[in-house]
Amino acid sequence: MHEHKDLYDLTIIGGGPSGLFAAFYAGMRQMKVKVIESMPQLGGQLSALYPDKYIYDVAGFPKVKAQDLVDQLAAQAQQFNPTLVLEEAVQTLTKEEDESFTLTTDKQTHYSKAVLITAGAGAFAPRKLQVEKADFYEDKNIHYFIRDLSAFTGKRVVVIGGGDSAVDWALMLEPIAKEVTLVHRRDAFRAHEHSVELLNNSTVRVLTPYETTELHGDEHAVSSITFQKVKGDEKETIEVDDVVVTFGFVSTLGPIKEWNLDILKNAIQVNSKMETNIPGVYAAGDVSTYDGKVKLIATGFGEAPTAVNNAKVYIDPKARVFPGHSTSLF
Ligand SMILES: Cc1cc2nc3c(=O)[nH]c(=O)nc-3n(C[C@H](O)[C@H](O)[C@H](O)COP(=O)(O)OP(=O)(O)OC[C@H]3O[C@@H](n4cnc5c(N)ncnc54)[C@H](O)[C@@H]3O)c2cc1C
Numbered sequence: 140m141h142e143h144k145d146l147y148d149l150t151i152i153g154g155g156p157s158g159l160f161a162a163f164y165a166g167m168r169q170m171k172v173k174v175i176e177s178m179p180q181l182g183g184q185l186s187a188l189y190p191d192k193y194i195y196d197v198a199g200f201p202k203v204k205a206q207d208l209v210d211q212l213a214a215q216a217q218q219f220n221p222t223l224v225l226e227e228a229v230q231t232l233t234k235e236e237d238e239s240f241t242l243t244t245d246k247q248t249h250y251s252k253a254v255l256i257t258a259g260a261g262a263f264a265p266r267k268l269q270v271e272k273a274d275f276y277e278d279k280n281i282h283y284f285i286r287d288l289s290a291f292t293g294k295r296v297v298v299i300g301g302g303d304s305a306v307d308w309a310l311m312l313e314p315i316a317k318e319v320t321l322v323h324r325r326d327a328f329r330a331h332e333h334s335v336e337l338l339n340n341s342t343v344r345v346l347t348p349y350e351t352t353e354l355h356g357d358e359h360a361v362s363s364i365t366f367q368k369v370k371g372d373e374k375e376t377i378e379v380d381d382v383v384v385t386f387g388f389v390s391t392l393g394p395i396k397e398w399n400l401d402i403l404k405n406a407i408q409v410n411s412k413m414e415t416n417i418p419g420v421y422a423a424g425d426v427s428t429y430d431g432k433v434k435l436i437a438t439g440f441g442e443a444p445t446a447v448n449n450a451k452v453y454i455d456p457k458a459r460v461f462p463g464h465s466t467s468l469f
Contacts, residue, residue, distance in 0.1 A: 147173045147222070148454055149447065150242060150251035152229050155183020157424025157439030158257035159212035164447045165255075166219020168462055170454075173249060174221055175242070177228035177262035178388075179284050182209035184425075185436075187263050187388045191303070191331075197436055208436075224249070228262040232398045234417060253450040256400075256407060256415075256422040257443070261393055266386035268299065272354045272361075280360040281382045290381075291316050297364060297377055298322070299351060300385035306330040308383055309343045319343045320377055324350045324369050346375065392426075403428055413446035419453055421446040 149165045151158045154176030165172045180186050185194075185205035193202045200208070227244035232254060234240055242249040265283035267273060273281060285291075285308060296316045298309045301323035307330075309321040321338070326347045328335050338345065349366040352374070356362040365376045392405055401408040401416045406428035413421045423446040424439035432438070448460045462468065 145250050146239060147171050147249070147251045149173075149253050149255055149450055150175065150240070150249055151221075151255045151257055152232075152242075153183065153257040153259055153262075153424070153426070154178070154181040154223070154225075155257060155259050155424060155439075156185060156208065156212055156436050157259075157443050158183070158255075159209070159216050160440050161255055161257055161423060161443035161447050162216040162221045163212070163219065164444045165450070166216065166221055167465065167468060168447060168451050168458075170447070170451060172219070172221035173224060173251070174216075175224045175227055175229055175244065175249065177226065177264065179226050179286065181213050181223070181225075182206065183259050183263075185209050194436065198440075228264075228394075230394045232420070234419065238419065240419065252419070252454040254420045255413075255443075255446050255450060256395065256420065256426055257424045257439070258392070258395060258422075259390065259425040260405070261390040261395065261426075263388045263390045265384070266389050268351060268384045268386070270351050270354060272356075276354060276356065276361045276382075280380065281384060283384055285311075285383060288312065288315060293317050294380035295378060296320070296381045296383060297379045298383045298385065300383075300387075301325055301328050301330075301347075302385065302387060303330045303334065304385040304387075306334045306338055308385060310334065310337055310341060312383075313341050313343050317380075320346055322346045322349050322351070322366055324348050346377075349375065395426075406432075411445075412449040413442055414449065419450075421450050 148170035149172050151174045154174050162172050162174050190206040195202050227246050229242050229244050231243045240251045240254050292315050294316050295318050296312050297320045299322050309319050312319045321343050348369040352367045353365040354361045363376050363378045367374050407422040409422050409427045413423050423442035425434045451458045452460050
């Protein structure tokens with residue numbers, strides 16, 4: 140294998156709980172680790188789908204809020220400073236003649252001696268606004284994530300959506316934006332009762348049940364949006380500086396199915412070492428399958444060290460699979 144500075148020992152595809160615990164474990168085994176995650180945040184399903192829910196079946200925690208578990212996993216992994224690459228979805232995985240792997244994302248190329256796929260149900264992406272020109276304005280003033288609230292200071296913001304994120308963002312924007320309008324296609328919001336109560340007592344203007352029909356603007360930005368009443372003819376056009384769309388997230392295995400891996404029912408087949416059919420490529424967590432597989436956070440936490448310890452021996456045949464106990468490693 141040609142050593143060069145960008146060649147990692149282990150590249151982990153997916154920053155959910157399995158990928159994060161694998162990153163910690165590989166760091167503990169002194170591997171040079173990179174994690175690539177398609178979302179702007181770590182945490183997989185826990186952060187994308189149920190950050191505020193309590194989980195009751197993770198060993199050692201009588202109950203733990205999903206986002207708190209993610210924060211602890213990230214802190215545990217960060218002790219070994221893995222390289223974290225966010226907002227990149229791995230599109231191709233190729234084994235080179237020298238046995239190393241080349242991974243391409245929508246943005247750049249990565250190099251690794253071994254690869255661990257902890258991709259869950261596939262790369263998460265925000266569900267998009269389905270109206271004409273929405274794609275065009277995506278890099279301009281339509282936002283699917285909010286990274287910096289202060290960017291909305293003094294702006295007229297329209298938030299579209301009806302779940303917890305929509306209500307939470309509307310409430311967080313209210314004190315800093317010039318005006319906030321929350322538009323939802325149903326009358327009721329699917330959000331915590333307490334948040335809805337705060338919304339009702341806020342200055343956020345609520346427009347329901349309305350859906351987006353037209354975006355107006357020039358080549359730089361959306362300047363106004365027309366909404367139409369659901370099952371009605373009433374229309375309303377609202378002037379905007381920024382649009383925040385919160386329709387939740389969708390995931391798809393997508394490109395992973397093209398990597399010549401043995402796939403069974405939307406999951407990658409592995410053996411008891413978590414090896415896939417391609418030597419040097421491992422899979423763990425929800426994305427992996429074998430006879431008797433149970434898709435739980437707890438099982439991913441067991442599969443991750445098995446995969447990492449075997450990957451360690453793959454890249455360094457003199458290493459041992461069993462590293463000893465962490466109690467005697469620090
Ligand atoms: C509502 C809900 C409640 C749940 N409650 C529980 C519970 O109480 N207990 C329990 O044990 N389990 C629970 N689960 C299941 C649990 O969340 C999953 O088992 C767990 O998230 C699997 O972790 P993972 O790391 O394997 O995959 P995921 O959490 O799915 O993470 C995979 C990550 O990989 C990323 N990714 C995928 N493909 C690519 C790519 N090509 N490039 C870059 N990144 C990529 C994705 O964006 C994602 O962030 C629940 C699930 C849901 C939806």
